[in-house]
Amino acid sequence: MTDSPEYLKKRAFFDSLLTIYGRKPVLEALEDSSLPVHKLHLAESNRKDQLISRIEQLAEERNIQVAHWDRKGLSRISKNAKQDQGVALDLALPKYGSADTFLKECRGKHFELLALDGITNPQNLGMIVRSACAGGIDGILLPKKGCAQIDPLVIKASVGTLFKTRILRCDQLAPVLQKFAEQGARVCALSSHAQDTLGTLDTSAPTVFVLGNETHGVSSAVEKSCTHKIRIPMKNDVESLNVAITAALISFRHQF
Amino acid sequence: MTDSPEYLKKRAFFDSLLTIYGRKPVLEALEDSSLPVHKLHLAESNRKDQLISRIEQLAEERNIQVAHWDRKGLSRISKNAKQDQGVALDLALPKYGSADTFLKECRGKHFELLALDGITNPQNLGMIVRSACAGGIDGILLPKKGCAQIDPLVIKASVGTLFKTRILRCDQLAPVLQKFAEQGARVCALSSHAQDTLGTLDTSAPTVFVLGNETHGVSSAVEKSCTHKIRIPMKNDVESLNVAITAALISFRHQF
Structure with missing residues (x-):
């Protein structure tokens, strides 16, 4: 780890990420086009219900990057395996x-x-x-x-x-x-x-x-x-x- | 109607009354001993469930006047026959x-x-x-x-x-x-x-x-x-x- 300008820039970007989780909250965030979204995370084990289909559809429409993970990988991102319901979303908040x-x-x-x-x-x-x-x-x-x-x-x-x-x-x-x-x-x-x-x-x-x-x-x-x-x-x-x-x-x- | 001092005093008292209704709200108000209660109104048709029994018990403990009415009489007091559930309570708010x-x-x-x-x-x-x-x-x-x-x-x-x-x-x-x-x-x-x-x-x-x-x-x-x-x-x-x-x-x- 070094404090090079590039590192600091990257660091500042990751500091600005807010990760939310759960199917309903993620869907609502995707429906709000004023929210600056960085990346959608999905567990491979997700059963395709209506909410998941709508989430995938919105991500495609908004041209948002999607990452697929096994359950363990997704928990590392949501930091809340119990409540993430296999879905997490990184918001890139400019002032966070x-x-x-x-x-x-x-x-x-x-x-x-x-x-x-x-x-x-x-x-x-x-x-x-x-x-x-x-x-x-x-x-x-x-x-x-x-x-x-x-x-x-x-x-x-x-x-x-x-x-x-x-x-x-x-x-x-x-x-x-x-x-x-x-x-x-x-x-x-x-x-x-x-x-x-x-x-x-x-x-x-x-x-x-x-x-x-x-x-x-x-x-x-x-x-x-x-x-x-x-x-x-x-x-x-x-x-x-x-x-x-x-x-x-x-x-x-x-x-x- | 006359504006005699007695009338004005009576008028001011009735202006200060706030009538709330519904079994839960009335029970909660009776449980709060800081609330100045004037009178409890009950419909004669009320089935004695747990809430009604508790309401009657609290009124007795707090020495509160109780009036019994037919359904029509109670509606005139609650001004909301649909939601009063046969119970109304006059609060005497000093600054109302x-x-x-x-x-x-x-x-x-x-x-x-x-x-x-x-x-x-x-x-x-x-x-x-x-x-x-x-x-x-x-x-x-x-x-x-x-x-x-x-x-x-x-x-x-x-x-x-x-x-x-x-x-x-x-x-x-x-x-x-x-x-x-x-x-x-x-x-x-x-x-x-x-x-x-x-x-x-x-x-x-x-x-x-x-x-x-x-x-x-x-x-x-x-x-x-x-x-x-x-x-x-x-x-x-x-x-x-x-x-x-x-x-x-x-x-x-x-x-x-």
Whole structure:
């Protein structure tokens, strides 16, 4: 392995691939011509039912590369043998990348990111993406562990904004947030118990806003990597907001 | 009919009643001890199944008044004979009232209201209530025609905030908005095509913000009663926001 320009380019391309699986989700993705598809993967053992025939037909119509695998080979691609139903699809999302790459690129620059900790509801994830994109957030840190992953439900709930939003993947959130803090970013956990409020935050430093699970808030492991805690002031003794609402208030706050 | 103080008090009490129906919704409402219940209505024809027995048991435990009716009498209360399943429940919501009463009270005062036009998704309605309450909106105009109505789903999605939020009922939105405009309020339709933006709005006049259906926007009938059109500026060519997100940005805009 080498960091040659060619390697980096290839690496960036593979980072941009999002693999979805299951017959219905793959069919729906193929039917949406706005989705940039890279490759369709099929298990050789698939019985040709109506869904599979339609999937093959759409792949042919859209001139999409098809790879055939034995069950084991397909599981390696879907990473979910139990639920892939013998079908996987690589989407090539232009703004889908890794947190590590962004960490290298962002040195010395100003940015505002959202980091998601334990956001398990796909509807909320899609709404967060939509609001963050419209509000001008520079990217969303999405860990593989503990969060809903991008699937057709999330794509739908994002109303097309997923392809315009920089999604930065990582395995776990805490170590990545620590790296951001070491590079001088302010890492702010949203917490209803915080003393400081969002409105008083000085906006000159690059900032990562950490949004936690709606019921349990930011996890203690992740909170340890945060440098600040802030809250959104609420009236009428309301205790919490929907996490997508919180994401929107953060993303749009410069506009008011 | 007379407008004596006693009549007005009685009238205000009946305005505050929200009747829900159906065995499951009524049971769930009775199980939530934070819900202020006025009266339980049962059809005499009800077969005693498990749900009905549990409903009767909870009413007894909570010392709630029970009225028994023939099927016709119950339909008059539920206003939905097809779906009431022989059960209705009056909730006495302290902040549930009529738009007409508010119109009389608000003369010469400053206020900010949300008016909902064609919001059919109960999840969105609940989220709007939650965000508006937390942001300090003075009330929500909810017409009977064309909008989701307050039911257990909405109550759940509002996460307890429905009982802290002034809900102003009316039959149709357009004539009520016209009255607000005649009394000097600014009635602003949210529209992605508007020239003026939310951020530039002068905040001294009492204002009603009109939120339309997510797909179709504010209806043309309602738009005719509006005195202004505004939009929320969006980045990355995003075309629209979820309506609950829009409600939150309006409600919280003074805080940033």
